[in-house]
Amino acid sequence: MTVSPPATANPDTFAERLGTFYAVGRWSAVNDDLPWTPAPKSLPCMWRYANLRPFVEEAAEFVKGDAAALRVLTHLNPGHREYEAACGHLYSGLQALKPHESMTCHRHAASAVRFVHEGHGGWTAVDGDRVEVGTGDVIITPSRRWHEHGNDADEGLVIWQDLTNDPLVNTLGANFFELHPDGTHLPTTPRRDTHATWGGLLLPDTRRRHEGSPLYSYPWEKCRESLENAARAGHHDPHDGVVLEYADPSTGGPVTPTTGCRLQLLRAGERTLTHRRTGAVVYVVAEGTGTTTIEGTDFEWSAGDTFCVPSWARHHHTNRSGTGEAVLFSADESPLLRALGLYVEDTGPFDGS
Amino acid sequence: MTVSPPATANPDTFAERLGTFYAVGRWSAVNDDLPWTPAPKSLPCMWRYANLRPFVEEAAEFVKGDAAALRVLTHLNPGHREYEAACGHLYSGLQALKPHESMTCHRHAASAVRFVHEGHGGWTAVDGDRVEVGTGDVIITPSRRWHEHGNDADEGLVIWQDLTNDPLVNTLGANFFELHPDGTHLPTTPRRDTHATWGGLLLPDTRRRHEGSPLYSYPWEKCRESLENAARAGHHDPHDGVVLEYADPSTGGPVTPTTGCRLQLLRAGERTLTHRRTGAVVYVVAEGTGTTTIEGTDFEWSAGDTFCVPSWARHHHTNRSGTGEAVLFSADESPLLRALGLYVEDTGPFDGS
Amino acid sequence: MTVSPPATANPDTFAERLGTFYAVGRWSAVNDDLPWTPAPKSLPCMWRYANLRPFVEEAAEFVKGDAAALRVLTHLNPGHREYEAACGHLYSGLQALKPHESMTCHRHAASAVRFVHEGHGGWTAVDGDRVEVGTGDVIITPSRRWHEHGNDADEGLVIWQDLTNDPLVNTLGANFFELHPDGTHLPTTPRRDTHATWGGLLLPDTRRRHEGSPLYSYPWEKCRESLENAARAGHHDPHDGVVLEYADPSTGGPVTPTTGCRLQLLRAGERTLTHRRTGAVVYVVAEGTGTTTIEGTDFEWSAGDTFCVPSWARHHHTNRSGTGEAVLFSADESPLLRALGLYVEDTGPFDGS
């Protein structure tokens, strides 16, 4: 067969005619959709707790807990305000529970990590196992497990930050959401105790592989102590300071299949080296004050603030205090990227950093 | 701390005021972004080869091979024409090479699978290993391996269909694209032979795990023969007919970490049972005629046509011929969904199907 | 070719003539070497601490610590006294260190687990990391890691029980033994801290897979507390009581690739159900008194005693105390059996037990 030029060869009308058949010509291998290097739509951004907390209180006034399943202020990224993700495919939002409120028990295919900002009397229950939650605690609600939350205190809001992979699971067409038919799944007597079972050195039969950590809560005191111990033992990474991962005790791996959590300590005055990695990261400041420089822009933070580093963005951290430590909690997509063989880290050289 | 209602509680201006801080109120757990069941943006769609082939020829006239890195008609999905993916996060497009054309050697983090529609003299080379490609052959170019393609014939187009995970790798902020500094990576004498090494019953040291199949081509005759053999041996799935996977010989698993390929045979007159799965699928008709019914809509196909089944869409296939077999090639996202613990299959019951 | 009967067919001299060529006729598929069911050479056996401890003291008199690398009373199995294994391919022995003694640093391909019976001032160091060891502690020295031990007290023996896979590694022809050229590998300042790093809820980068636990010691108090917590949380196995595994925190799996460790609690008066499993088990009584019935024979034990259950031997445990708990430590071959696809458990029914 020879290539016979079509009688109607007409580049000017080509695109329009072709479009009627749901197709488009692509004449270059590299374009907006096929970049030379990662070009995520998310931009570096910061959400100050001091700015958002008044809105949390205000919403607590007019959003009724008994009528709504949620009362959340969702962090939007300036690179894609219409897409409810703080960075990459990580959802982030501030959720508030008023005294004596509790949420209807539910479950979903997405996985959630929660960082508690403030409040007394908060609790969460996963798979019938209820744990009290306090400031700095990290709560895991793995994919497809029934869970519910509440605030048992007589006064004061419980405020935590939800960090989920909903955007990812949604864009993959794989999310399922279900309300528990009884409203609650809590038995009169809780049937087991996640800390008793998974929080020690000995474990139950560990051959079963979970799709998320069977340890549902990581209390702040124990996590902070781990960080302190690691620092004393000499652990230090030039790009991240003293950094540890929240580990699923049944695997030694990340707490969910796509989102990992880390806690990192920046010593007084420390300035880390610049690096970049594939996968988005959302940081929550747990302690101290400092600056994170992302692609040349400084973001100054203090406790409670949230900021994000998009995939492949160069960044480094500086603890501006001359005396105090700074501690950053973060949720990141590195488990997702690794699972797909797409994780890359680049440590430079970068100019002067 | 008591919750003091802010003096300025004003639901009417809440959203606008909050928006200045890059946040939005979310008062419901289930909405467009958090559906009860998967709600992919992709719609079922068909692209007829008879409709698009004239455009391939026309493009071959005015798109110069020596000036362009690509000459591809990209399949667009009516659910998201602005997003270059045929379905879910699978890219699909028809690429044409004119006689004596060859593409500049390149590599990228995305993985590609190619199904050859027509032509003589086509070849592809991966990692310095050159193989001839003919109609029905399937070519794999794994993540990050150098590759290039060409048409050595004196006349006639070589046309194949590219099926890649570019949309996925891009949205994860993890794509990298690179042109080979020398234009070609082919040595005077090819340095090894993918079929000699990976196409037989004995293999080289198999402990090394690849990020994609080291067998770069699956010739049509061998694949069709496997299907015939499986049919004779009695393999049959009520939802897919006689179905086999293109296997990475070094792992027995899918040909790339996120995209798998299958070949399935529908016997004369066969009508499969309805089912649905998470993950998008793009089908290419290799042989025969038939109908695929997707969420109640019939898509009639014949050899060369492409159609897609979005995630979680109910579908079944019917071979309308009373005498001839039909064969469907497909690329699907099930390896991606499985890697993240998000693969679900639902086999009904569905009304009367 | 037809089978021509050899002229010299002579069954009577066949074996002798054949033997000269290093061969033997085997005319039955099932014989001593190919049993119908597992026929381990090891027999159930008990070694009382009260019987052996005087010999430990006696040996401490005439076996010089400075001349000998070891001072161990090795448990022999009555089924194979010539083969230095307590049961199956598990080595067991009581080792004693006198005041101010220390062993030369060494390493080997075999893995060791140590259960501390008594003494103050004991320490062990693995990979330059020194930990104090006390009664009930469990120490892990993984394959190929440098390690050394000592007794810093001014008086009193430190006595522990070595449980190793030396017999297995030896019979596989894969053991290597090496003395450290400097006698010790301990730096002036220990370079890290196994508990600080691996004993908390947060872990260092956990993607590295170890060939044995990076947590080198499991203190008795923490292990006993885990058991108590699990009991309170309602964990209970009818064949083993409240049972937990010593877990490698970096994998959630067993502490070495072939030997696992467990701690189990028998409540006052508890009698477990009979079962049997492939793989040998060596038990050390940590607390209480009771009886283990192995293939119909009762073995009565109290704290410090050692007994073994050979592969596939039916057994059950009885806590004879009406008021006190009993606690058993055990080292078992189940990781080995599982790694080879040979682990089988049989829970009966067994007559009346």
Add this chain to the structure above:
Amino acid sequence: MTVSPPATANPDTFAERLGTFYAVGRWSAVNDDLPWTPAPKSLPCMWRYANLRPFVEEAAEFVKGDAAALRVLTHLNPGHREYEAACGHLYSGLQALKPHESMTCHRHAASAVRFVHEGHGGWTAVDGDRVEVGTGDVIITPSRRWHEHGNDADEGLVIWQDLTNDPLVNTLGANFFELHPDGTHLPTTPRRDTHATWGGLLLPDTRRRHEGSPLYSYPWEKCRESLENAARAGHHDPHDGVVLEYADPSTGGPVTPTTGCRLQLLRAGERTLTHRRTGAVVYVVAEGTGTTTIEGTDFEWSAGDTFCVPSWARHHHTNRSGTGEAVLFSADESPLLRALGLYVEDTGPFDGS
């Protein structure tokens, strides 16, 4: 507590007194049971086919096929004649089936590999799937699968070599042997076809992990062709010549969990470099003549001969022919050693080799 020397300290009677309690003193870390380097009991050995074949014929006369489940000449190792293993924990023996004989269907926990030496009309069936077997074919009967064998020819013996892990499974106390209640498990019409299913480039759903290859036979022609192709493609290992593994198509790994099989080609006149590895190897000469030098001793071989290389024994191969190729089949324990983290290879330097 102070260490009080026992009143009866008496080294001379110590061992005898201690022995009554099933214990022995061990005062050195390195002894016959704890060597510095691997000290397997197996010795290098050769079994010539020409020597053993007359015994096979003789046994066929007086060992009745209808009374015996087996008619096997078992290879014994001069290092441990009482232990029925050719080398390490690999069993090897020559089995003969007379015309119209067939064996009772059976199964066991051990895995078997068979190399066919000669004969026409032989067949083997695994899991109801019957395949014809000819000279040079390799047959796999995985752990716990029903299997049976027969000779359908009118004249001539079928002789193959059994290579099993029975010694390993027995010494681990994990073997089970069972005869099929019906004598045969073959249906009137075989229910599937191992080659049709697992012998091509496309495979059935490959997520299921097998405990042994689902491809039960590796025909000689295809294996020899793979070797030829690999040689032409330039594959070559200085220690093993052109070497390929028999691969489980569902995993890309070894054909059984503990025993792997390899086929290697020595070019005319080739002499490989000396190396040593942990794990025993039994070789069967498939083609040609040559010499293997094991720890300094030459073993000259020709087609049909068997020889063994014990764990950690230095060895190299020489093809003595100036014109013809030599081909060695081997069964080895490397999968076992690797599964336990005990595989080590040493490539020298060795003096002058």
